[in-house]
Amino acid sequence: MTHPRLHPARPDLAADHLEGIVEAERFVEPVDMQVTAGVTAIRREPRDDGPMDTQALFGETFAVLEERAGWAWGYSRHDGYVGWIDMAALSQSMAPVTHRVSALRTYLFSEPDLKSAPLCLLSMNSKIAAGERDGRFIDAGGRGWVFEGHLVPLGTHAPDFVAVAEQFVGTPYLWGGKESLGLDCSGLIQTALEASGINVLRDTDMQEAEFAERFTAIAVDAPRQRGDIVFWKGHVGIMTDSNRLLHANATFMATVSEPVAETERRAAENDSPVTSVIRIEG
Known part of the structure; x- marks a missing residue:
């Protein structure tokens, strides 16, 4: 592109x-x-x-x-x-990554001890070079220690990207964000799909063009189902069932689940109809 x-x-x-x-x-x-x-x-x-x-x-x-x-x-x-x-x-020191964070977020500890000082928070899809195990902790390439229960090997994918996205309900809206403490609409899509083994581009316009080529477009007025991805100009969300949309948005300044009819009503007031609906299958 x-x-x-x-x-x-x-x-x-x-x-x-x-x-x-x-x-x-x-x-x-x-x-x-x-x-x-x-x-x-x-x-x-x-x-x-x-x-x-x-x-x-x-x-x-x-x-x-x-x-x-x-x-x-x-x-x-x-x-x-x-x-x-x-x-x-x-x-400049590159540690080949082997695992990713599968939890919404976890701490990188200074020692393999839950009472040790945390160095920082790691959000979902952060990646580490797993080293030795000490108790329940894994060495992150000499850069700290992570609870092993919050890690999965690269190539291990969540079976349901919608369930991944639902973990972010209540997360504050942050333009450009893709972390568990703040993210935007397309950041939510990219993060949830990556956790499920589907790597996609970052921004809404990029995603809409890419998805139209990679996945199945359905009519904008066709019945929808869980996992359908709905695009407006500059916005995107995920259907959690036939009637509800999960999306990070500036109206609520958070990730919320709401009736999609409400989202569409607000968008229509701003002369912004649904531009496409994509079904990710397989």
Whole structure:
């Protein structure tokens, strides 16, 4: 996809794999770095108050193309999203990940002891390089200890992405968020599907285009069922049954489940009808 948010190219600099495709003053081979903060913002500009477009979770890889005054410009290896990350959240030491967090959230402890000082919170789909076991805790590649009951090996998937999404009910709405303490509508979709073994793009417009190609579109006025994904311009939610929609939204500033008729009524008042309904099967 050539969307600017997924296109690591500027007039002065671009990723080397784009040479011959785009014009830039120079092309650079990315340097992979690993996120070692519990979560970190991918920002549009290299400053602490720069707009946050998305987030990177512990253990994910960020391909760095430029370092500038404590900031790294590049793209996420997870979903291709381009932006700036605070260098303090990254490490050049790469630990191959083996497990992901399956709980809504869990602590990264300083020692294999529930009474030890927590280093940070890890949200669902954070990834660790599992080392030795000590009691009920797993070493996270020398970066702390995680309760083993909150981890599953990579490749172990939740059977029902809707049930995963339902765990986020009550989570505050956060533009650009994809963590258990705050997320937006498309962040909820991406997170729930990843936990179920389906990797998708990040933003609503990207998801709608991608889903139309990968999955089954049904008529917007057709009867709906659990798991159907409903799109509006700039918004998306998941049907939990034939009548209710689960979505992170700015109306309630939270993830809520409500009658889809109410969602559609509010959207219609803003001249925003349903644009597509996608059924994810198989």
